[in-house]
Amino acid sequence: MTAQVGDRAPASETDLSGDSSPPVQPVLDVHDVTVAYHRKPVLWDIDLTIPTPRLVGIVGPNGAGKSTLIKAILGLVPIASGGVRIFGEELSRQRRLIGYVPQRESIDWDFPVSVLDVVLMGTYGELGWLRRPGRKQRAWAMQCLEKVGVADLARRQIGQLSGGQQQRVFLARALAQRAQIYFMDEPTAGVDAATEQVVFDLLRELRQAEKTVLVVHHDLRTVSRYFDDVVLLNMRLVASGPVEQVFTPQNLQKAYGGRLAILEDAGEALRVQERSA
Amino acid sequence: MINYNTMIVLVGASLLGASSGLVGAFAVLRRRALAGDALAHAALPGLCLAFLVLGERNLSAMLFGAFLTGLLGISVVSGLRHTTRIKEDAAIGIVLSVFYGAGIALSSFIQKQTAFGSKAGLHTYILGKTAGMILADVYLIGAASLFCLLLILVLYKEFKVVAFDSGFASVQGWPSVLIDLLLMAMIAVTVVIGLPAVGVVMMAALLIIPAASARFWTDRLGPMLGLSSLFGLTIGAVGTLMSASFSRLPAGPVIVMAGTIVFLVSLLAAPRRGIVARQLSARRERRQMALRATCRALYELLEAELPQVRPLEFDEILSHKSWQRQELAACLTQLEKEGVISRTAIGAFLLTEQGQKQVVETVRLRRLSELYQHQYGSFEGTLDELDAGTFIEELPRELVATLEEELKSSGRFPAAGAV
Numbered sequence: 001m002t003a004q005v006g007d008r009a010p011a012s013e014t015d016l017s018g019d020s021s022p023p024v025q026p027v028l029d030v031h032d033v034t035v036a037y038h039r040k041p042v043l044w045d046i047d048l049t050i051p052t053p054r055l056v057g058i059v060g061p062n063g064a065g066k067s068t069l070i071k072a073i074l075g076l077v078p079i080a081s082g083g084v085r086i087f088g089e090e091l092s093r094q095r096r097l098i099g100y101v102p103q104r105e106s107i108d109w110d111f112p113v114s115v116l117d118v119v120l121m122g123t124y125g126e127l128g129w130l131r132r133p134g135r136k137q138r139a140w141a142m143q144c145l146e147k148v149g150v151a152d153l154a155r156r157q158i159g160q161l162s163g164g165q166q167q168r169v170f171l172a173r174a175l176a177q178r179a180q181i182y183f184m185d186e187p188t189a190g191v192d193a194a195t196e197q198v199v200f201d202l203l204r205e206l207r208q209a210e211k212t213v214l215v216v217h218h219d220l221r222t223v224s225r226y227f228d229d230v231v232l233l234n235m236r237l238v239a240s241g242p243v244e245q246v247f248t249p250q251n252l253q254k255a256y257g258g259r260l261a262i263l264e265d266a267g268e269a270l271r272v273q274e275r276s277a
Numbered sequence: 278m279i280n281y282n283t284m285i286v287l288v289g290a291s292l293l294g295a296s297s298g299l300v301g302a303f304a305v306l307r308r309r310a311l312a313g314d315a316l317a318h319a320a321l322p323g324l325c326l327a328f329l330v331l332g333e334r335n336l337s338a339m340l341f342g343a344f345l346t347g348l349l350g351i352s353v354v355s356g357l358r359h360t361t362r363i364k365e366d367a368a369i370g371i372v373l374s375v376f377y378g379a380g381i382a383l384s385s386f387i388q389k390q391t392a393f394g395s396k397a398g399l400h401t402y403i404l405g406k407t408a409g410m411i412l413a414d415v416y417l418i419g420a421a422s423l424f425c426l427l428l429i430l431v432l433y434k435e436f437k438v439v440a441f442d443s444g445f446a447s448v449q450g451w452p453s454v455l456i457d458l459l460l461m462a463m464i465a466v467t468v469v470i471g472l473p474a475v476g477v478v479m480m481a482a483l484l485i486i487p488a489a490s491a492r493f494w495t496d497r498l499g500p501m502l503g504l505s506s507l508f509g510l511t512i513g514a515v516g517t518l519m520s521a522s523f524s525r526l527p528a529g530p531v532i533v534m535a536g537t538i539v540f541l542v543s544l545l546a547a548p549r550r551g552i553v554a555r556q557l558s559a560r561r562e563r564r565q566m567a568l569r570a571t572c573r574a575l576y577e578l579l580e581a582e583l584p585q586v587r588p589l590e591f592d593e594i595l596s597h598k599s600w601q602r603q604e605l606a607a608c609l610t611q612l613e614k615e616g617v618i619s620r621t622a623i624g625a626f627l628l629t630e631q632g633q634k635q636v637v638e639t640v641r642l643r644r645l646s647e648l649y650q651h652q653y654g655s656f657e658g659t660l661d662e663l664d665a666g667t668f669i670e671e672l673p674r675e676l677v678a679t680l681e682e683e684l685k686s687s688g689r690f691p692a693a694g695a696v
Binding site for chain 1: 306362431432433434435437438440441442444445446447448449450451492495496497498501653658671672673676
């Protein structure tokens with residue numbers, strides 16, 4: 001954590017791309033990961049490789065372990081067996097490459113911090129121990145806020161924002177991390193259509209800048225519109241790969257089983273996909 | 278005049294209050310306040326055991342004993358939580374009562390031993406006694422306060438990110454567990470040095486009350502820490518002075534009573550977050566909603582006959598929606614004041630030219646808001662924003678255009694009157 005800000009600052013400060021030499025190692029390699037809570041299995045033998053930068057949706061029924069998969073990759077829940085590699089290295093050596101947007105519910109929205117404070121936390125990683133954010137970090141944080149369109153709210157306490165604005169702030173904090181891989185736990189849960197659009201436009205932009213983005217996503221109807229790849233999860237990995245190959249009725253049936261209401265959603269999602277194809 | 282002894286006590290209690298306020302702010306924000314309470318109660322058996330071992334009243338040894346059993350208590354809470362299905366509140370309840378019970382039993386046992394007699398004075402640790410404070414105690418409190426202050430100054434950013442979002446902090450590579458342990462250590466040190474003055478029963482209050490009160494006055498962490506320290510200092514000082522002037526009152530409860538006053542004032546009078554301010558702004562919002570409802574009623578009554586605009590009778594407006602006569606009268610008076618309507622000779626209400634524009638705009642925003650909510654389901658803002666429809670202005674322009682198109686095709690897009 002001793003690296004300086006300038007180390008990886010891209011030529012233009014607003015440019016999110018950073019260095020762009022293609023990685024030789026797979027971006028993410030999840031090998032045989034199993035997770036249990038109180039002896040109950042939540043994830044079982046997950047094998048997942050993301051070789052090149054992609055925009056990946058993680059999809060599955062409630063309780064399928066979508067959030068847990070992200071948390072297991074990030075070391076936030078203990079892994080019973082298996083391992084995770086990021087660009088071929090252990091997580092602990094690659095933390096500076098990771099951006100994270102946690103689930104809404106995990107946040108205390110009444111905490112006395114301003115929007116700018118929260119985004120500045122994204123720069124703490126590059127600051128390391130003891131150093132405080134200064135003008136440079138502040139300017140960068142403001143740029144990230146502008147990027148998600150809430151710069152005018154910088155001085156507000158975070159609880160005074162709407163749900164969509166809050167999600168944008170957390171997205172800005174992840175941007176401030178200048179990461180190579182972003183993990184986002186339902187960034188569009190409970191937000192309105194306008195915010196969802198802003199969020200996915202931005203993810204698309206990150207993807208074009210050769211970043212990898214993994215998103216826990218709950219809305220089957222929008223999967224094929226937003227993502228390159230999809231990971232279908234139901235405790236086990238049902239399938240993963242490009243949306244057009246993996247997001248099929250057979251796979252959805254496998255992931256969702258007999259849950260009818262959801263299957264109707266899925267049916268609609270597939271019709272949407274067929275229409276757009 | 279304040280004599281030397283009172284001065285010592287005053288400085289000691291104020292310092293203690295200030296550092297409790299400072300550490301307590303983080304304890305409350307990180308939801309460790311009750312853990313502080315468990316720690317304080319779990320310290321009592323340690324005090325007694327240290328006395329039993331040494332056979333004499335040695336303050337630093339007894340506080341060290343208190344520190345050890347206090348930490349043991351907290352470890353048991355954490356152990357219960359992680360290895361069994363007992364939740365944190367139940368674990369705290371178990372530890373708090375078991376350790377405190379053991380402490381009370383031990384202190385009664387010591388009290389009954391003729392060898393020690395009442396000179397052990399252990400009962401003062403239960404409810405606290407500031408009067409006996411000596412200079413050495415003040416040095417101890419000062420050292421502990423300095424320790425906490427320096428730790429927070431140096432690791433401010435680290436404490437902040439872990440307290441706010443420990444998951445994010447871990448992903449970023451901060452050792453959240455270690456930082457939490459440091460916080461717990463600060464809580465333990467503060468609680469233990471506070472025991473002789475405030476007592477095991479009330480110590481947690483000195484951690485929680487200044488922090489909870491400070492939160493009412495500010496939305497920033499830095500100012501909250503400062504204010505919480507200041508409140509703690511005031512509470513400590515005032516409580517001590519009050520306890521000193523009524524010699525039979527134990528210090529702990531008096532300090533807590535002083536804290537209660539600070540808390541109540543904060544709860545009621547703080548701007549924005551206080552009860553009074555909240556009530557006032559809620560009332561203002563209700564009033565605004567009633568005014569908008571009146572504007573919409575005026576428009577709806579005239580809608581069929583537009584572009585003609587005729588005066589409306591009071592009873593006609595009243596019967597349009599089921600509302601209170603007085604409320605409507607008040608709203609109409611207000612709208613007249615704002616120049617939206619004028620009163621005709623026979624007492625009917627006529628929209629002014631400016632009023633027509635305003636009413637049309639109110640109805641437009643409201644109908645767009647309704648349509649938007651209907652089509653997109655989830656709405657993120659407050660009721661007031663939904664009712665006023667002001668958020669519409671912030672939506673993408675194409676989206677608003679589509680919504681307006683839809684209103685037009687169903688003939689519900691409001692148009693100006695005779696203007």
